[in-house]
Amino acid sequence: xxxxxxxxxxxxxxxxxxxxxxxxxxxxxxxxxxxxxxxxxxxxxxxxxxxxxxxxxxxxxxxxxxxxxxxxxxxxxxxxxxxxxxxxxxxxxxxxxxxxxxxxxxxxxxxxxxxxxxxxxxxxxxxxxxxxxxxxxxxxxxxxxxxxxxxxxxxxxxxxxxxxxxxxxxxxxxxxxxxxxxxxxxxxxxxxxxxxxxxxxxxxxxxxxxxxxxxxxxxxxxxxxxxxxxxxxxxxxxxxxxxxxxxxxxxxxxxxxxxxxxxxxxxxxxxxxxxxxxxxxxxxxxxxxxxxxxxxxxxxxxxxxxxxxxxxxxxxxxxxxxxxxxxxxxxxxxxxxx
Numbered sequence: 226x227x228x229x230x231x232x233x234x235x236x237x238x239x240x241x242x243x244x245x246x247x248x249x250x251x252x253x254x255x256x257x258x259x260x261x262x263x264x265x266x267x268x269x270x271x272x273x274x275x276x277x278x279x280x281x282x283x284x285x286x287x288x289x290x291x292x293x294x295x296x297x298x299x300x301x302x303x304x305x306x307x308x309x310x311x312x313x314x315x316x317x318x319x320x321x322x323x324x325x326x327x328x329x330x331x332x333x334x335x336x337x338x339x340x341x342x343x344x345x346x347x348x349x350x351x352x353x354x355x356x357x358x359x360x361x362x363x364x365x366x367x368x369x370x371x372x373x374x375x376x377x378x379x380x381x382x383x384x385x386x387x388x389x390x391x392x393x394x395x396x397x398x399x400x401x402x403x404x405x406x407x408x409x410x411x412x413x414x415x416x417x418x419x420x421x422x423x424x425x426x427x428x429x430x431x432x433x434x435x436x437x438x439x440x441x442x443x444x445x446x447x448x449x450x451x452x453x454x455x456x457x458x459x460x461x462x463x464x465x466x467x468x469x470x471x472x473x474x475x476x477x478x479x480x481x482x483x484x485x486x487x488x489x490x491x492x493x494x495x496x497x498x499x500x501x502x503x504x505x506x507x508x509x510x511x512x513x514x515x516x517x518x519x520x521x522x523x524x525x526x527x528x529x530x531x532x533x534x535x536x537x538x539x540x541x542x543x544x545x546x547x548x549x550x551x552x553x554x555x556x557x558x559x560x561x562x563x
Contacts, residue, residue, distance in 0.1 A: 254309025254312030257303055257309060257312035257315065257316075258312050260300060261315035262315060264293060264297070264322075265318035265321075265322045268322035268323055268326060269322045271287055274286050281459075283495060284495060287491065287495060288490070288491050289491075289521065289522060290326070290491075291327050291330075293319070293323065297320050300316045300319070327511075330509050332509070333536075340553055340554050341437065341440075341554045342365070342367045342551060343367055343369040343485060343527055343552050344552075345371045345526065345549065345552070346370070346371070346373075346543070347446070347487040348372050348544075349544065349546050349547065350374040350375075350379075351546075352374075354544040355379040355383060355544070357544060358383075358544050358545065359382065360386055361543050361549075362387070362543075362549065363386065365540065365549075365551060367551065368404065369442060370387070370391065370402065370403040371401075371442075371444040371485035372444075373427070373446040373487045374487075375399050375400065375401050376399070380396060390405065391404060392405075393405070393406065393408045395408055395431055396429075397426050398413065399426065399446065400428065400429050400445065400446050401429065402431055402485075404431075404442075406433050406434050406436075408432065410430070410431060410432040411429070412431075413426055413428060414430050415469070416445060417469075418448060418462040418466045419465065421448075421462070427445060427447070428446075428470065429445075430442070430473075440481045440482065440483055440532070440556070441477055442483050442485070443470075443473075443474070443482070443486070444485050445484065445487075446486055446487045446489075447467055447486070447487070447488045447490065448462040448466050448489065450489055450490075460489075463489050463496060467488070467490070467497055467498075467500050474500065474504070474530070480530060480532075481530065481557075482532070483527070483529050484527070484529070486526060487524060487525050487526075488500065488524060490524055491522050491523060491524060492523075492526065503530065504529060504530050505528075505532065507528060508552065510538065512539045514549075515546070515548070516546050516547070517543075517545060517546050517548050520539065523550065524547075526550075527550060527552035529556075531557075533555050534554055535553050535555055536553045537551070537552040
């Protein structure tokens with residue numbers, strides 16, 4: 226009995242007191258404090274990460290920026306058993322930074338106001354069931370459908386299946402738009418980066434005459450990026466194509482304007498700045514669209530100018546490696562020129 230009491234008094238055995246919380250960041254919580262501060266800095270100041278280095282680390286970080294939030298609960302779980310008050314407080318920094326950036330994405334969007342429903346989908350040039358994909362898109366009831374990676378063999382299939390609900394459509398190269406409303410002023414848009422052949426056509430512009438007024442509609446498919454251990458984040462051609470698209474949008478006189486496309490970029494990636502800087506504030510939704518088997522990022526975009534995307538969401542998988550995304554868009558009932 227005496228030995229047991231002595232052991233308890235010394236802090237050993239089942240009756241020992243819990244270790245007190247420590248405010249010192251130099252002791253058991255030092256590594257966690259440093260990790261939390263670094264994470265908060267990456268979230269809050271991701272634009273400071275250089276992109277001129279090999280592998281373009283800035284763009285790579287921004288592509289998957291929302292997923293840094295998963296590190297926060299890990300740090301909190303590690304701080305708790307160490308009873309480090311300094312580490313626990315430090316974890317609040319990245320939590321606050323993530324909430325400021327992405328907290329609004331967790332709020333429900335508003336699709337109750339009258340407006341237009343647009344669906345964007347890279348249908349994949351390897352899609353084994355284009356007819357099934359077309360039926361799934363038609364079932365959305367969208368006013369506008371923007372499709373990329375249309376092949377010469379699959380395009381007539383989409384046209385035939387969608388024709389009853391979408392009597393108006395236009396195709397340029399491998400991109401197309403289907404509409405419930407008349408289309409006018411249809412023309413291709415040249416967004417070819419240097420060194421790409423003339424048969425590479427991935428841009429389209431049209432005017433949709435909707436009940437709310439005329440709206441300029443752009444469909445674009447920017448070049449793919451390449452991620453490898455040897456070269457990192459290869460986005461040179463995508464960035465060049467984004468700059469060309471941004472210049473076209475800046476010169477477009479018609480408002481409202483809707484841009485739909487597989488931009489091979491998230492809205493946080495600075496490589497897309499030439500485009501996003503020409504558009505209105507973006508919808509605060511995740512709506513991850515790629516890859517369809519385990520969506521990690523939204524590289525399929527719906528953006529507007531002089532209009533508002535009130536909600537954007539991903540839709541069920543089709544035969545593509547991308548998920549479709551649907552956006553509810555509102556604007557004043559009468560379009561205006563610039």
